[in-house]
Amino acid sequence: MIIHYYTSAQIAKFYYLVMMSFLSKQIIRSFSTTPIDYGKRNFRNFILYKRGNKKFQERMKNNPEKDLIITNYGIKETTIKLGNKVVTIPEKIPDIIVPDLEGFQLKPYVSYRVPEVTQSEFTAKDLFNAVYRTKIVEDFKENKLKENGDPIEPNENELLTAKQAKIKARQTGSDLFSEGR
Known part of the structure:
Protein backbone atom coordinates (compact mmCIF):
# COMPACT_ATOMS: atom_id res chain seq x y z
CA MET A 1 0.00 0.00 0.00
CA ILE A 2 1.36 3.37 -1.04
CA ILE A 3 0.48 6.39 1.01
CA HIS A 4 0.65 9.79 -0.66
CA TYR A 5 1.26 12.85 1.39
CA TYR A 6 0.03 16.12 -0.08
CA THR A 7 1.05 19.56 1.01
CA SER A 8 -1.58 22.09 1.99
CA ALA A 9 -0.87 24.04 -1.23
CA GLN A 10 -1.58 20.94 -3.35
CA ILE A 11 -4.81 20.22 -1.42
CA ALA A 12 -5.92 23.84 -1.81
CA LYS A 13 -5.18 23.72 -5.57
CA PHE A 14 -7.09 20.42 -5.92
CA TYR A 15 -10.02 21.81 -3.92
CA TYR A 16 -10.00 24.96 -6.09
CA LEU A 17 -10.05 22.91 -9.34
CA VAL A 18 -12.89 20.71 -8.09
CA MET A 19 -14.96 23.70 -7.00
CA MET A 20 -14.33 25.54 -10.28
CA SER A 21 -15.44 22.50 -12.27
CA PHE A 22 -18.74 22.46 -10.34
CA LEU A 23 -19.21 26.20 -10.80
CA SER A 24 -18.33 26.13 -14.48
CA LYS A 25 -21.11 23.63 -15.16
CA GLN A 26 -23.60 26.02 -13.66
CA ILE A 27 -22.30 29.09 -15.48
CA ILE A 28 -21.63 27.70 -18.96
CA ARG A 29 -24.65 27.40 -21.22
CA SER A 30 -24.95 24.19 -23.15
CA PHE A 31 -26.66 23.27 -26.39
CA SER A 32 -28.07 19.82 -26.94
CA THR A 33 -29.17 18.46 -30.31
CA THR A 34 -31.39 15.91 -28.60
CA PRO A 35 -34.38 17.51 -26.89
CA ILE A 36 -35.87 16.16 -23.73
CA ASP A 37 -38.90 14.68 -25.50
CA TYR A 38 -36.72 13.00 -28.21
CA GLY A 39 -38.64 14.47 -31.16
CA LYS A 40 -42.08 13.74 -29.78
CA ARG A 41 -44.58 16.52 -30.42
CA ASN A 42 -48.05 17.18 -29.14
CA PHE A 43 -49.98 17.08 -32.41
CA ARG A 44 -53.14 18.30 -30.72
CA ASN A 45 -51.70 21.81 -30.97
CA PHE A 46 -51.40 21.58 -34.77
CA ILE A 47 -54.37 22.23 -37.03
CA LEU A 48 -55.07 19.03 -38.94
CA TYR A 49 -57.50 19.72 -41.78
CA LYS A 50 -57.21 16.73 -44.10
CA ARG A 51 -54.18 14.92 -42.76
CA GLY A 52 -53.72 11.30 -41.90
CA ASN A 53 -54.17 8.02 -43.70
CA LYS A 54 -57.51 6.62 -44.95
CA LYS A 55 -58.10 4.61 -41.79
CA PHE A 56 -57.69 7.74 -39.63
CA GLN A 57 -60.01 9.80 -41.86
CA GLU A 58 -62.71 7.09 -41.77
CA ARG A 59 -62.41 6.87 -37.98
CA MET A 60 -62.79 10.66 -37.71
CA LYS A 61 -65.93 10.56 -39.91
CA ASN A 62 -67.58 7.79 -37.90
CA ASN A 63 -66.42 8.63 -34.35
CA PRO A 64 -64.57 11.96 -34.22
CA GLU A 65 -62.35 12.81 -31.29
CA LYS A 66 -63.41 16.03 -29.57
CA ASP A 67 -59.88 17.41 -29.38
CA LEU A 68 -59.27 17.02 -33.13
CA ILE A 69 -62.58 18.44 -34.43
CA ILE A 70 -62.06 21.67 -36.32
CA THR A 71 -65.12 23.88 -36.26
CA ASN A 72 -64.03 27.36 -37.28
CA TYR A 73 -61.32 26.75 -39.95
CA GLY A 74 -59.54 30.02 -39.13
CA ILE A 75 -62.65 32.20 -38.92
CA LYS A 76 -62.49 34.62 -36.00
CA GLU A 77 -65.26 34.40 -33.45
CA THR A 78 -67.67 37.35 -33.20
CA THR A 79 -69.40 36.09 -30.06
CA ILE A 80 -68.57 35.51 -26.41
CA LYS A 81 -70.18 32.86 -24.25
CA LEU A 82 -71.24 34.22 -20.84
CA GLY A 83 -72.57 31.28 -18.85
CA ASN A 84 -75.39 29.81 -20.95
CA LYS A 85 -75.87 33.00 -22.95
CA VAL A 86 -74.08 33.81 -26.24
CA VAL A 87 -73.46 37.53 -26.75
CA THR A 88 -72.61 38.94 -30.19
CA ILE A 89 -70.06 41.77 -30.24
CA PRO A 90 -70.79 44.13 -33.17
CA GLU A 91 -67.22 45.51 -33.20
CA LYS A 92 -65.89 42.05 -34.08
CA ILE A 93 -68.17 41.67 -37.12
CA PRO A 94 -66.18 42.66 -40.24
CA ASP A 95 -67.64 45.66 -42.05
CA ILE A 96 -66.72 45.46 -45.72
CA ILE A 97 -67.26 48.72 -47.57
CA VAL A 98 -67.60 48.15 -51.31
CA PRO A 99 -68.03 51.15 -53.61
CA ASP A 100 -70.79 51.24 -56.21
CA LEU A 101 -69.03 50.76 -59.56
CA GLU A 102 -72.04 51.30 -61.86
CA GLY A 103 -71.05 53.42 -64.80
CA PHE A 104 -67.38 53.24 -63.85
CA GLN A 105 -65.29 53.84 -66.97
CA LEU A 106 -61.83 52.62 -65.97
CA LYS A 107 -60.67 49.05 -66.40
CA PRO A 108 -59.02 47.18 -63.51
CA TYR A 109 -55.73 46.73 -65.41
CA VAL A 110 -52.91 49.26 -65.71
CA SER A 111 -50.27 48.52 -68.31
CA TYR A 112 -46.59 48.58 -67.41
CA ARG A 113 -45.92 50.32 -70.73
CA VAL A 114 -47.32 53.61 -69.46
CA PRO A 115 -44.82 56.40 -70.13
CA GLU A 116 -43.02 57.72 -67.08
CA VAL A 117 -44.33 61.05 -65.83
CA THR A 118 -41.88 63.53 -64.35
CA GLN A 119 -42.96 66.63 -62.47
CA SER A 120 -40.98 69.59 -61.32
CA GLU A 121 -40.78 70.50 -57.66
CA PHE A 122 -43.94 72.14 -56.29
CA THR A 123 -42.83 75.60 -55.13
Missing part, protein backbone atom coordinates in the same frame (compact mmCIF):
# COMPACT_ATOMS: atom_id res chain seq x y z
CA ALA A 124 -44.50 78.36 -53.14
CA LYS A 125 -45.20 80.23 -56.41
CA ASP A 126 -47.02 77.17 -57.78
CA LEU A 127 -49.08 76.95 -54.57
CA PHE A 128 -49.97 80.66 -54.77
CA ASN A 129 -51.00 80.29 -58.43
CA ALA A 130 -53.11 77.22 -57.65
CA VAL A 131 -55.00 78.89 -54.80
CA TYR A 132 -55.25 82.65 -55.56
CA ARG A 133 -54.45 83.26 -59.24
CA THR A 134 -57.91 82.76 -60.77
CA LYS A 135 -59.60 84.93 -58.13
CA ILE A 136 -57.06 87.76 -58.51
CA VAL A 137 -57.32 87.72 -62.33
CA GLU A 138 -61.15 87.73 -62.21
CA ASP A 139 -61.20 90.56 -59.66
CA PHE A 140 -58.78 92.60 -61.80
CA LYS A 141 -60.84 92.11 -64.99
CA GLU A 142 -64.10 93.04 -63.21
CA ASN A 143 -62.54 96.01 -61.32
CA LYS A 144 -63.34 94.51 -57.91
CA LEU A 145 -60.05 95.62 -56.34
CA LYS A 146 -59.48 98.52 -53.98
CA GLU A 147 -56.79 101.12 -54.67
CA ASN A 148 -54.27 99.24 -52.49
CA GLY A 149 -54.93 95.92 -54.35
CA ASP A 150 -57.12 94.22 -51.74
CA PRO A 151 -60.31 92.54 -53.02
CA ILE A 152 -63.68 94.18 -52.37
CA GLU A 153 -65.38 90.78 -51.94
CA PRO A 154 -62.73 88.43 -50.43
CA ASN A 155 -63.36 84.67 -50.40
CA GLU A 156 -62.74 82.45 -47.36
CA ASN A 157 -59.10 81.75 -48.31
CA GLU A 158 -58.33 85.47 -48.55
CA LEU A 159 -59.87 86.13 -45.12
CA LEU A 160 -57.49 83.72 -43.35
CA THR A 161 -54.63 85.06 -41.26
CA ALA A 162 -51.12 83.65 -41.75
CA LYS A 163 -51.49 81.47 -38.65
CA GLN A 164 -54.91 80.11 -39.71
CA ALA A 165 -53.63 79.40 -43.24
CA LYS A 166 -50.65 77.47 -41.84
CA ILE A 167 -52.91 75.36 -39.59
CA LYS A 168 -55.30 74.66 -42.48
CA ALA A 169 -52.45 73.68 -44.81
CA ARG A 170 -51.06 71.18 -42.29
CA GLN A 171 -54.36 69.42 -41.63
CA THR A 172 -54.57 65.81 -42.74
CA GLY A 173 -56.25 65.55 -46.13
CA SER A 174 -56.19 69.30 -46.79
CA ASP A 175 -54.94 68.63 -50.31
CA LEU A 176 -57.62 66.04 -51.10
CA PHE A 177 -60.97 66.63 -52.71
CA SER A 178 -60.49 70.39 -53.04
CA GLU A 179 -62.76 71.54 -55.85
CA GLY A 180 -61.58 68.94 -58.36
CA ARG A 181 -57.91 69.93 -58.18
Whole structure:
Protein backbone atom coordinates (compact mmCIF):
# COMPACT_ATOMS: atom_id res chain seq x y z
CA MET A 1 0.00 0.00 0.00
CA ILE A 2 1.36 3.37 -1.04
CA ILE A 3 0.48 6.39 1.01
CA HIS A 4 0.65 9.79 -0.66
CA TYR A 5 1.26 12.85 1.39
CA TYR A 6 0.03 16.12 -0.08
CA THR A 7 1.05 19.56 1.01
CA SER A 8 -1.58 22.09 1.99
CA ALA A 9 -0.87 24.04 -1.23
CA GLN A 10 -1.58 20.94 -3.35
CA ILE A 11 -4.81 20.22 -1.42
CA ALA A 12 -5.92 23.84 -1.81
CA LYS A 13 -5.18 23.72 -5.57
CA PHE A 14 -7.09 20.42 -5.92
CA TYR A 15 -10.02 21.81 -3.92
CA TYR A 16 -10.00 24.96 -6.09
CA LEU A 17 -10.05 22.91 -9.34
CA VAL A 18 -12.89 20.71 -8.09
CA MET A 19 -14.96 23.70 -7.00
CA MET A 20 -14.33 25.54 -10.28
CA SER A 21 -15.44 22.50 -12.27
CA PHE A 22 -18.74 22.46 -10.34
CA LEU A 23 -19.21 26.20 -10.80
CA SER A 24 -18.33 26.13 -14.48
CA LYS A 25 -21.11 23.63 -15.16
CA GLN A 26 -23.60 26.02 -13.66
CA ILE A 27 -22.30 29.09 -15.48
CA ILE A 28 -21.63 27.70 -18.96
CA ARG A 29 -24.65 27.40 -21.22
CA SER A 30 -24.95 24.19 -23.15
CA PHE A 31 -26.66 23.27 -26.39
CA SER A 32 -28.07 19.82 -26.94
CA THR A 33 -29.17 18.46 -30.31
CA THR A 34 -31.39 15.91 -28.60
CA PRO A 35 -34.38 17.51 -26.89
CA ILE A 36 -35.87 16.16 -23.73
CA ASP A 37 -38.90 14.68 -25.50
CA TYR A 38 -36.72 13.00 -28.21
CA GLY A 39 -38.64 14.47 -31.16
CA LYS A 40 -42.08 13.74 -29.78
CA ARG A 41 -44.58 16.52 -30.42
CA ASN A 42 -48.05 17.18 -29.14
CA PHE A 43 -49.98 17.08 -32.41
CA ARG A 44 -53.14 18.30 -30.72
CA ASN A 45 -51.70 21.81 -30.97
CA PHE A 46 -51.40 21.58 -34.77
CA ILE A 47 -54.37 22.23 -37.03
CA LEU A 48 -55.07 19.03 -38.94
CA TYR A 49 -57.50 19.72 -41.78
CA LYS A 50 -57.21 16.73 -44.10
CA ARG A 51 -54.18 14.92 -42.76
CA GLY A 52 -53.72 11.30 -41.90
CA ASN A 53 -54.17 8.02 -43.70
CA LYS A 54 -57.51 6.62 -44.95
CA LYS A 55 -58.10 4.61 -41.79
CA PHE A 56 -57.69 7.74 -39.63
CA GLN A 57 -60.01 9.80 -41.86
CA GLU A 58 -62.71 7.09 -41.77
CA ARG A 59 -62.41 6.87 -37.98
CA MET A 60 -62.79 10.66 -37.71
CA LYS A 61 -65.93 10.56 -39.91
CA ASN A 62 -67.58 7.79 -37.90
CA ASN A 63 -66.42 8.63 -34.35
CA PRO A 64 -64.57 11.96 -34.22
CA GLU A 65 -62.35 12.81 -31.29
CA LYS A 66 -63.41 16.03 -29.57
CA ASP A 67 -59.88 17.41 -29.38
CA LEU A 68 -59.27 17.02 -33.13
CA ILE A 69 -62.58 18.44 -34.43
CA ILE A 70 -62.06 21.67 -36.32
CA THR A 71 -65.12 23.88 -36.26
CA ASN A 72 -64.03 27.36 -37.28
CA TYR A 73 -61.32 26.75 -39.95
CA GLY A 74 -59.54 30.02 -39.13
CA ILE A 75 -62.65 32.20 -38.92
CA LYS A 76 -62.49 34.62 -36.00
CA GLU A 77 -65.26 34.40 -33.45
CA THR A 78 -67.67 37.35 -33.20
CA THR A 79 -69.40 36.09 -30.06
CA ILE A 80 -68.57 35.51 -26.41
CA LYS A 81 -70.18 32.86 -24.25
CA LEU A 82 -71.24 34.22 -20.84
CA GLY A 83 -72.57 31.28 -18.85
CA ASN A 84 -75.39 29.81 -20.95
CA LYS A 85 -75.87 33.00 -22.95
CA VAL A 86 -74.08 33.81 -26.24
CA VAL A 87 -73.46 37.53 -26.75
CA THR A 88 -72.61 38.94 -30.19
CA ILE A 89 -70.06 41.77 -30.24
CA PRO A 90 -70.79 44.13 -33.17
CA GLU A 91 -67.22 45.51 -33.20
CA LYS A 92 -65.89 42.05 -34.08
CA ILE A 93 -68.17 41.67 -37.12
CA PRO A 94 -66.18 42.66 -40.24
CA ASP A 95 -67.64 45.66 -42.05
CA ILE A 96 -66.72 45.46 -45.72
CA ILE A 97 -67.26 48.72 -47.57
CA VAL A 98 -67.60 48.15 -51.31
CA PRO A 99 -68.03 51.15 -53.61
CA ASP A 100 -70.79 51.24 -56.21
CA LEU A 101 -69.03 50.76 -59.56
CA GLU A 102 -72.04 51.30 -61.86
CA GLY A 103 -71.05 53.42 -64.80
CA PHE A 104 -67.38 53.24 -63.85
CA GLN A 105 -65.29 53.84 -66.97
CA LEU A 106 -61.83 52.62 -65.97
CA LYS A 107 -60.67 49.05 -66.40
CA PRO A 108 -59.02 47.18 -63.51
CA TYR A 109 -55.73 46.73 -65.41
CA VAL A 110 -52.91 49.26 -65.71
CA SER A 111 -50.27 48.52 -68.31
CA TYR A 112 -46.59 48.58 -67.41
CA ARG A 113 -45.92 50.32 -70.73
CA VAL A 114 -47.32 53.61 -69.46
CA PRO A 115 -44.82 56.40 -70.13
CA GLU A 116 -43.02 57.72 -67.08
CA VAL A 117 -44.33 61.05 -65.83
CA THR A 118 -41.88 63.53 -64.35
CA GLN A 119 -42.96 66.63 -62.47
CA SER A 120 -40.98 69.59 -61.32
CA GLU A 121 -40.78 70.50 -57.66
CA PHE A 122 -43.94 72.14 -56.29
CA THR A 123 -42.83 75.60 -55.13
CA ALA A 124 -44.50 78.36 -53.14
CA LYS A 125 -45.20 80.23 -56.41
CA ASP A 126 -47.02 77.17 -57.78
CA LEU A 127 -49.08 76.95 -54.57
CA PHE A 128 -49.97 80.66 -54.77
CA ASN A 129 -51.00 80.29 -58.43
CA ALA A 130 -53.11 77.22 -57.65
CA VAL A 131 -55.00 78.89 -54.80
CA TYR A 132 -55.25 82.65 -55.56
CA ARG A 133 -54.45 83.26 -59.24
CA THR A 134 -57.91 82.76 -60.77
CA LYS A 135 -59.60 84.93 -58.13
CA ILE A 136 -57.06 87.76 -58.51
CA VAL A 137 -57.32 87.72 -62.33
CA GLU A 138 -61.15 87.73 -62.21
CA ASP A 139 -61.20 90.56 -59.66
CA PHE A 140 -58.78 92.60 -61.80
CA LYS A 141 -60.84 92.11 -64.99
CA GLU A 142 -64.10 93.04 -63.21
CA ASN A 143 -62.54 96.01 -61.32
CA LYS A 144 -63.34 94.51 -57.91
CA LEU A 145 -60.05 95.62 -56.34
CA LYS A 146 -59.48 98.52 -53.98
CA GLU A 147 -56.79 101.12 -54.67
CA ASN A 148 -54.27 99.24 -52.49
CA GLY A 149 -54.93 95.92 -54.35
CA ASP A 150 -57.12 94.22 -51.74
CA PRO A 151 -60.31 92.54 -53.02
CA ILE A 152 -63.68 94.18 -52.37
CA GLU A 153 -65.38 90.78 -51.94
CA PRO A 154 -62.73 88.43 -50.43
CA ASN A 155 -63.36 84.67 -50.40
CA GLU A 156 -62.74 82.45 -47.36
CA ASN A 157 -59.10 81.75 -48.31
CA GLU A 158 -58.33 85.47 -48.55
CA LEU A 159 -59.87 86.13 -45.12
CA LEU A 160 -57.49 83.72 -43.35
CA THR A 161 -54.63 85.06 -41.26
CA ALA A 162 -51.12 83.65 -41.75
CA LYS A 163 -51.49 81.47 -38.65
CA GLN A 164 -54.91 80.11 -39.71
CA ALA A 165 -53.63 79.40 -43.24
CA LYS A 166 -50.65 77.47 -41.84
CA ILE A 167 -52.91 75.36 -39.59
CA LYS A 168 -55.30 74.66 -42.48
CA ALA A 169 -52.45 73.68 -44.81
CA ARG A 170 -51.06 71.18 -42.29
CA GLN A 171 -54.36 69.42 -41.63
CA THR A 172 -54.57 65.81 -42.74
CA GLY A 173 -56.25 65.55 -46.13
CA SER A 174 -56.19 69.30 -46.79
CA ASP A 175 -54.94 68.63 -50.31
CA LEU A 176 -57.62 66.04 -51.10
CA PHE A 177 -60.97 66.63 -52.71
CA SER A 178 -60.49 70.39 -53.04
CA GLU A 179 -62.76 71.54 -55.85
CA GLY A 180 -61.58 68.94 -58.36
CA ARG A 181 -57.91 69.93 -58.18
